[in-house]
Amino acid sequence: xNMPHITLPDGEKVPAYGQGxxxxxxxxxxxxxxxxxxxxxxxxxxxxxxxxxxxxxxxxEEIAAEAAHGRRDELFIVSKVLPYxxxxxxTIEACERSLKRLKTDRIDLYLLHWTGSHPFAxxxxxxxxxxxxxxxxxxxxxxxxxxDMEKWYALxxxxxxxxxxxxxxxTRRGPEWEVIPWCRERNISIMAYSPIEQGRxxxxxxxxxxxxxxxxxxxxxxxxxxxRQDGMIVIPKASRQEHVRENLGALDLxxxxxxxxxxxxxxxxxxxxxSLGML
Ligand SMILES: NC(=O)c1ccc[n+]([C@@H]2O[C@H](COP(=O)([O-])OP(=O)(O)OC[C@H]3O[C@@H](n4cnc5c(N)ncnc54)[C@H](OP(=O)(O)O)[C@@H]3O)[C@@H](O)[C@H]2O)c1
Numbered sequence: 001x002n003m004p005h006i007t008l009p010d011g012e013k014v015p016a017y018g019q020g021x022x023x024x025x026x027x028x029x030x031x032x033x034x035x036x037x038x039x040x041x042x043x044x045x046x047x048x049x050x051x052x053x054x055x056x057x058x059x060x061e062e063i064a065a066e067a068a069h070g071r072r073d074e075l076f077i078v079s080k081v082l083p084y085x086x087x088x089x090x091t092i093e094a095c096e097r098s099l100k101r102l103k104t105d106r107i108d109l110y111l112l113h114w115t116g117s118h119p120f121a122x123x124x125x126x127x128x129x130x131x132x133x134x135x136x137x138x139x140x141x142x143x144x145x146x147x148d149m150e151k152w153y154a155l156x157x158x159x160x161x162x163x164x165x166x167x168x169x170x171t172r173r174g175p176e177w178e179v180i181p182w183c184r185e186r187n188i189s190i191m192a193y194s195p196i197e198q199g200r201x202x203x204x205x206x207x208x209x210x211x212x213x214x215x216x217x218x219x220x221x222x223x224x225x226x227x228r229q230d231g232m233i234v235i236p237k238a239s240r241q242e243h244v245r246e247n248l249g250a251l252d253l254x255x256x257x258x259x260x261x262x263x264x265x266x267x268x269x270x271x272x273x274x275s276l277g278m279l
Pocket of ligand 1 (some may be wrong): 019020021022023050113142143151165166192193194195196197198200203206219235237238239240243244246247279
């Protein structure tokens with residue numbers, strides 16, 4: 001497998017494809033399948049896992065730890081602090097709880113999940129302290145539009161933001177107007193979440209037509225469309241092993257100019273500013 005990478009502002013290379021974990025840990029009966037799916041992904045070479053203290057009220061982090069057992073050093077783990085915990089001390093305490101659940105001594109990329117009432121400077125101060133203590137390696141944000149990014153970036157130390165995780169897929173192209181170019185100009189990576197729109201987009205005719213030319217599935221087309229973009233990390237979630245294998249096939253799919261033109265017709269690029277979507 002040829003895993004693509006993106007480069008963080010400090011030069012570190014990070015896989016451009018990872019496994020999401022939202023909704024994992026919500027049902028006891030599904031836990032074994034969720035662990036098995038993540039584990040399969042790791043065995044197949046997917047070394048980035050995206051999780052959050054919110055997911056399954058912390059249980060998704062425990063599931064990630066179980067799947068990662070014995071292989072922590074190969075992995076790049078992303079987690080997130082909830083906005084209502086994101087005061088300076090609250091951020092530090094939330095991270096320490098996540099570290100315990102993740103059974104690790106460090107989170108590779110720690111994000112503010114979305115904007116809340118705590119001033120950004122407080123959250124950033126928490127991130128900086130965690131970094132000094134070696135408890136996180138990089139920090140970033142999520143669900144930030146351009147205005148939020150500008151405010152964060154203007155803070156003392158704000159330019160160290162490594163990533164902005166946002167809702168972005170073929171049916172949600174609004175971020176192409178403003179926030180993606182803004183981040184790209186500053187070498188801030190984008191993590192595209194809900195990259196297959198939680199499955200809702202997969203019945204679209206254009207995805208089937210483009211896929212048929214390559215013997216690829218609609219999900220593979222949707223993921224390949226994202227993966228071809230610079231500085232883009234794509235984090236589909238799959239708790240079924242057949243989905244893990246299918247989605248990974250997107251790495252072998254190279255869309256042609258004709259494919260891209262057809263996808264543009266079916267899923268038009270934005271013609272103006274729209275507010276950032278959130279799921
Ligand atoms: N920062 C944020 O605010 C935020 C918000 C949303 C998501 N995220 C992150 O991004 C990750 C991905 O987003 P998401 O989970 O919302 O949605 P997604 O990855 O677009 O879709 C996941 C859903 O699609 C199904 N699926 C996966 N592969 C499939 C395939 N090949 N064919 C048919 N169905 C398939 C999964 O089913 P099975 O599980 O049954 O396999 C699951 O129900 C999350 O898990 C989370 O880590 C972050």
